[in-house]
Amino acid sequence: MFEKPDFYATKWGFPESRPEDHAPAPKQFMPEHLSDPSFYEKGYHLENVGDGGNFYWVTSPSGYDAGFVVTGSGVIVIDAPPGLGENIQAAVRSVTREPVTHLVYSHWHSDHIGAASQFGPDVKIVAHEITRELLERFPDKYRPLPTETFKTDATLEVGGTKLELSYKGADHTPGNIYIYGPEQKVLTKIDIVSPGSVTFAHCDVSENISGFYQAHDDILSYDFKALIGGHISRWGTREDVEIVREYWHDVLAYAEEGLRKMSNAEALVGFTRGMAPEYYMVGGENWINSIANYTTEKTLTKTTSNGQTWPERLAGATMFTKYHAWTVAETFRTERTHFGYQKEGNGGPFYIA
Numbered sequence: 153m154f155e156k157p158d159f160y161a162t163k164w165g166f167p168e169s170r171p172e173d174h175a176p177a178p179k180q181f182m183p184e185h186l187s188d189p190s191f192y193e194k195g196y197h198l199e200n201v202g203d204g205g206n207f208y209w210v211t212s213p214s215g216y217d218a219g220f221v222v223t224g225s226g227v228i229v230i231d232a233p234p235g236l237g238e239n240i241q242a243a244v245r246s247v248t249r250e251p252v253t254h255l256v257y258s259h260w261h262s263d264h265i266g267a268a269s270q271f272g273p274d275v276k277i278v279a280h281e282i283t284r285e286l287l288e289r290f291p292d293k294y295r296p297l298p299t300e301t302f303k304t305d306a307t308l309e310v311g312g313t314k315l316e317l318s319y320k321g322a323d324h325t326p327g328n329i330y331i332y333g334p335e336q337k338v339l340t341k342i343d344i345v346s347p348g349s350v351t352f353a354h355c356d357v358s359e360n361i362s363g364f365y366q367a368h369d370d371i372l373s374y375d376f377k378a379l380i381g382g383h384i385s386r387w388g389t390r391e392d393v394e395i396v397r398e399y400w401h402d403v404l405a406y407a408e409e410g411l412r413k414m415s416n417a418e419a420l421v422g423f424t425r426g427m428a429p430e431y432y433m434v435g436g437e438n439w440i441n442s443i444a445n446y447t448t449e450k451t452l453t454k455t456t457s458n459g460q461t462w463p464e465r466l467a468g469a470t471m472f473t474k475y476h477a478w479t480v481a482e483t484f485r486t487e488r489t490h491f492g493y494q495k496e497g498n499g500g501p502f503y504i505a
């Protein structure tokens with residue numbers, strides 16, 4: 153067992169979070185295997201998902217997941233998270249003697265494909281062309297270069313089993329693709345929806361937040377029975393995606409409201425009032441954090457469409473909403489149309505109204 157390290161506390165850093173400060177994960181979020189000791193001893197949990205019986209979802213106690221399809225002429229593995237490591241192969245061996253012939257990279261992040269080299273030099277690796285570009289630019293021996301790439305759409309066919317690959321533009325990262333099994337009705341789209349939760353901080357550390365929002369609608373445009381999302385040890389249903397989509401639109405609406413309230417000339421000057429110019433950045437921190445706090449408070453206390461609050465519906469709501477609020481507010485200000493405009497003359501500090 154691991155010993156809990158002391159929290160590294162510092163005057164200028166983040167405060168330590170304690171369980172009693174937060175809402176527990178809702179019951180509907182907790183899959184049974186999380187309470188099963190054999191999950192932790194074995195290191196993985198495997199389930200058959202969707203139709204047809206040949207699509208599998210495998211997850212680890214690290215909270216990462218991946219998928220694989222047994223085609224009859226070899227196994228297609230989707231992603232190779234180091235948190236699952238060689239347990240992916242153990243999971244494959246537990247259901248078939250077919251070799252892994254193909255590996256699909258969802259996106260270039262090492263936490264999802266950083267155990268790819270375990271499949272050796274002969275495996276065919278399929279990915280978006282941007283994923284290949286990024287891996288050429290930032291080489292990693294654990295993430296071999298894709299052998300086959302595509303631009304917008306491609307079909308990977310192995311032994312009569314088809315996977316439809318699609319790229320709809322940058323979201324979590326550039327090059328992050330949709331991987332869909334039309335016969336099984338299983339969709340893999342990584343690092344957008346972590347089913348049953350608000351996902352990890354800062355919109356799961358996404359780069360293009362407008363694209364992150366769009367991806368929720370694009371996921372729902374597929375006819376799927378199971379969504380493999382990459383995280384949280386749970387696969388998702390259509391309803392899971394609809395619920396988190398509603399959450400994200402609440403965050404966006406309140407972030408917009410907070411920006412409008414606190415980005416007019418009066419509010420902006422107010423954040424630095426009485427401060428010497430060398431401390432104007434204190435005002436800047438208070439300005440963005442104040443918008444994030446407004447967004448967080450409004451989102452977490454709202455009565456949502458089913459009569460419950462977000463902490464009652466989604467795991468992680470009280471922990472990560474503040475980070476999401478910060479990112480969404482800052483993104484709304486930069487990626488969307490700008491409602492502030494300075495005319496000639498002295499607008500004062502941060503004057504954009």
Ligand SMILES: [Zn+2]
Nearest residue numbers: 259261324343
């Ligand atoms: Zn990622």
